Amino acid sequence: MALKIVTDSASDTPKWIIEDYGLHVIPTPVVIDEIDYFDGETLFPEEFYKNLQSGKDIKTYHINSQMFYDNFLPYAKNNDEVIYICFSTGIAGTFNAANIAKAELLEEYPDFDLTIIDSKCASFGFGLVTYYALRMQQNGASKEEIIEAIRWHCNHMEQIFTVKTLDYLLKGGRLSKTSAVAGSLLDIKPIIQVNKEGALESIEKVRGRQKSLKRLVEMVGERGKDLSNQIIGLVHGDDAKTLETVKDMLKNTYGCNDFIENYVGCAIGAHTGPGIIGIIFLNDKSPYLHE
DSSP states (O other): OOEEEEEEGGGOOOHHHHHHHTOEEEOOEEEETTEEEEBTTTBOHHHHHHHHHTTOOEEEOOOOHHHHHHHHHHHHHTTOEEEEEEOOTTTOSHHHHHHHHHHHHHHHOTTOEEEEEEOOOOTHHHHHHHHHHHHHHHTTOOHHHHHHHHHHHHHTEEEEEEOSOSHHHHHTTSSOHHHHHHHHHTTEEEEEEEOTTSOEEEEEEEESHHHHHHHHHHHHHHHOSSGGGSOEEEEESSOHHHHHHHHHHHHHHHOOOOEEEEEOOHHHHHHHOTTOEEEEEESSOOSSOOO
């Protein structure tokens, strides 16, 4: 019997965190030209973006209840306690599917202690929440303390992004054809946030790639707190060079020096396209993180 922290691959948690903490990451299904793959298991970011840019038909769907049942079953059998930090309900049906699986498991294993938390976050937004939870567990925090901290970090996590192309927002129905054509002609780059309901929301429009990156960095200063003393999450859609530029801007502007970087994975990347850049940070000083 042990306490296990689990998340899913939409969290874009870097491989080193998964390996260092033995983190269980449930893979998101991805369909490429009618063939099923699993994010982080049978499909990895470099290959995913090559497929995306080659024009292949790519779809994602949320982890279904049977997949959750199969992933949680070993823990139920072992009488482990589980905290599952879940992709936002504002973007996918993951949370509901996980709860269906939980109900089925409780019929067979009525003592199974499974806490499912809707992170209201996307990409490394809830990957960073998961990382903080793993660190607390390693430092001896109780299950109750970890759950309390997860909820606090989810509520105070800022996640802002900009995209390089409007094509994928158009394909995914998040942008009208008229707006996409006009936006492309004017070189408009939307600034997108994950809002308090956990949904992707376009909040500003900026002309030009460089101005959009500069605006992202400005927003970090407007929303963030104690930036030089917190971990800043940086994610990209197969554009590490631009991410390095953004990192330098954050270092020079706010004295940020602690970064965790990774790709934007399939769950978000399929709908935003290559070139997406995201910055993830806290808007308040965490009362739960102590070095």
